[in-house]
Amino acid sequence: MKSRAIAIGIFWAALLAVLAWRAPGFFEFANLRDIAVTNAPALIVAMGMTVVIIAGQIDVSVGSQFAVASVLAGTLAKAGVPLPLTALLTAFAGMLFGCLNGALVTALGVPSIVATLAAMAFWRELLRWYTQGAWVQGLPAGFQWMGLGQAQGEFAILTATVLLFAALVRAMRNLQAGRAVYAIGSQRESARLAGIPVNGISFGVFMLLGALTGLAALLDSVRFSEVQSSAGAGLELKAISAVVIGGTSITGGKGNLWGTLLGASVLAVIAPALTFLGINAFWEKAIQGGIILGAIVLERVTSQRRSK
Amino acid sequence: MRLVENRAGSERALIGLILLEIAIFAVTGPNFFSAANAFEVVRLGVELGLLALALTPVIVTGGIDLSVGSMMGLCAVVFGYLWRDLHFPIAVAAACTLLAGLAGGALNAIVITRFGGAPLIVTLGTYSLFRGIAEGLTRGVDNFSQFPASFLYLGQGYLGGILPAQAPVFLLFGAFYWLLLHRSIYGRAIRAIGFAAEGARWAGIPVNRRLALVYTLSGFTAAVASLIYVAHLGQARSDAGTGYELLAITAVVLGGTEIMGGRGSIWGTLLGLSAIVVLQNGLRVSAFPAELAGILTSAILVATIAIGKLQWRAAPVSEGIEEDEMKNSQLAVLSAVILAGSLIVAGSNWWLVQSVRPGSMPTGAAPATATKRYTLAVMPKAKGDPYFVSCRAGAEEAAKQLGADLIWDGPTDLDPAKQNEVVEAWITRGVEAISVAVVNAPGLSTVLRKARAKGIKVLTWDADAEPDARDYFVNQATPEGIGETLADEANRIMGGEGDFAIITGALTAANQNEWIKFIKARIVAKYPRLNLITIRPSDDDRNRAFSEAQTLMKVYPKMKLIMAISAPAVPGAAEAVKQSGRKDVKVTGLSLPNMCKPYVKAGIAESVVLWNTGNLGYLVVQASEMAAEGTLKPGVTSIEAGRLGRIGIDGSQVVLGKPLVFTRANIDQYDF
Structure with a gap:
């Protein structure tokens, strides 16, 4: 699966080269910073998704979890809950959503795609029903940028993302639990026979993804002074795309977070790159789909050449 | 043997569920229990049902096809384009559309079998690709209508005055898929692949060719669904079938088809489909909130699968008496789920009564007037x-x-x-x-x-x-009035000249496209020194509008105004301007005053246009x-x-x- 990441890396380098040639303004610090801050929450979700997919599971409910957590964060802040506690409660709520998915998958044996498909519709519609589409407005002044001011707030979001990424990379590589995730993803039954608590780990990856999604929702919400109730629409596809573009095997057992970082970067760059290059927005989805298909084809071609 | 019995049990439970739905809605929904409504339910289920039929063998092989909904959008556009712009006769256009469906399905098949892509990823790619091509071809704006009545009959007409015209097509496909999966050698191969593709290969089954068959058929069936959809709505647009793939997968899985492959039946899919469609229709006829459909469907889905799995584990090797108990407990739990659902409904009604007074529910607080209550x-x-x-x-x-x-x-x-x-x-x-x-x-x-x-x-x-x-x-307000007011505002804010950009909702949104047309017309006629540099989509998402505005400000440093014409896009664009610290870029557009108040007061959004909603x-x-x-x-x-x-x-x-x-x-x- 490494070859998919290589194929994508080649594509990405080509895109950046074209940008450097046609629109050097793209590489200005302010632009790169804005793209990074905007996409940091999606990257955090994709990180959790990577772990879930490596474990041989999938979670398509993250977009809905993200929306509920966003509205919750706004509602708590509006009710006067101090921000650190709001952050904690939001991450905790996300963790609970993750636990629900985990329980459906491990205790009841519902396949993860079915369980999370149901959770996706359930949370989204419940939220629509509850908010009736209304936004959370009139938030306290200290909500935006966590009261830090714009520059520090942006810095804090990026720092948090980098720290989470580093911690997760290390955990997946060096911790017993991280190795166990790869083990159950590559062969569940063997992992069980080797003494790994398969159900516990499976439950854990959903819990982790939920907590990361809650945290991402908070980091995303604090960039604004109002919370929109339709947040996170399509986030699940974005996160899954980032993971698989990054070379992680959808059937589990193989992949890493660096690939996801690459995948998320490619997806983050496409929309602004099109504007910079003056290409019409109508082709955006087609280009995204083309990249995924192209990566699969290229992967096959490169891996065949190597085996010869 | 137990396998077969178990499936029959879950099918009986589904029948019980459907009967229960019918019983509840017959009470809560006026005229729900009538032949006319039954035929209407059939009509509503056809497009979704065709996709569910096509997905059943795909899922039985252990694969998935997420691209069917997008395929409908692409086929609708291809069909409209061939008929209107290339002046193909309607039948030829339809035939070519079916070929396009075949080709799209074949693309999935080739990438999956020849290049070894996992079906989930490949069809996730074509999910974006097909929809993207449809949007690109139509520039999001164009749509096709005024199809001849003979074609619309397929989606709107009644055979013999009662039977919806698309019903026979659906029956034909149902029969075809039933034969394919349950009465042909292909069906056995498909199931064998689902249990273990490698084992099937060693047993001499041409795995790749069988896989190619189901994915190609899936594309073809999506094309048929697309034609019926176009005939049903009388319009072909690139957003046809959005989100249908998930509902179709839900129907298949609810019908007892194993998502990991190997097991599944057409009969089960039809039952799962009926359970969903009857629920949707019943909720609407009963005037219950639409959000309940999603909530209840997902609850039923999880309950059904979980019960099936638990039984699978708990079921003793010998069967007989236990089997009856299984059915009963299944029915009991499902009934409980539905009843819990209807309790939520009842509770919500009580809760809504204060403001809405839904339907003809008698409410004690009705004003004592002699006139008829409408x-x-x-x-x-x-x-x-x-x-x-x-x-x-x-x-x-x-x-x-x-x-x-x-x-x-x-x-x-x-x-x-x-x-x-x-x-x-x-x-x-x-x-x-x-x-x-x-x-x-x-x-x-x-x-x-x-x-x-x-x-x-x-x-x-x-x-x-x-x-x-x-x-x-x-x-x-007419689209013309809105377009003119927005253009006038732009002219006022920009002082008569300069560059501005538009951030719209979805690229396919008909309203916005209409307004843009009149904005452009007004500018050409009255304000020739205003220059519209680009139009970017926000998909009605505040955050997307924010990023688009950020990028626009960098790419077009001379831009003086961002006009956002979707309610969430105005605060999104205004926030981007605020965070950039730029004072020379202003925002205007169409949005709700409450959403924009902070930005209007801060002078970032110069004005917001809307009528009193x-x-x-x-x-x-x-x-x-x-x-x-x-x-x-x-x-x-x-x-x-x-x-x-x-x-x-x-x-x-x-x-x-x-x-x-x-x-x-x-x-x-x-x-x-």
């Missing part, structure tokens, strides 16, 4: 859209004053097909007046004419249908009450609309007035 149904374009939420407050106020029962329901997101389904349900239910904010005029007009033929007064609001399909149009909702309900009681009829030149006073009638249009321009000076006077 049921007035009002539909927004999308229920969750903040703009329509703000209209609702006025509608409820008017209903309360008039002592009328208001049903406020509609799609939870923009989906032209859903509006038809809701109107059908209201016709079945029997209401005095229907008022619709129309998403898709050619498609909805057929259904509205049907409602008029049944003696229901039909009004349109926010956006009109074809004039002969409705009695009155409550006109808040509360008054619009109020006027719609007032006018539909008058139409229902017969005081609003041809020849009337003005009406007395409650607190709005005298409102003029222009032909068949009830005119609300000009759009409001909210600025720093007046925005505090408005609260919506």
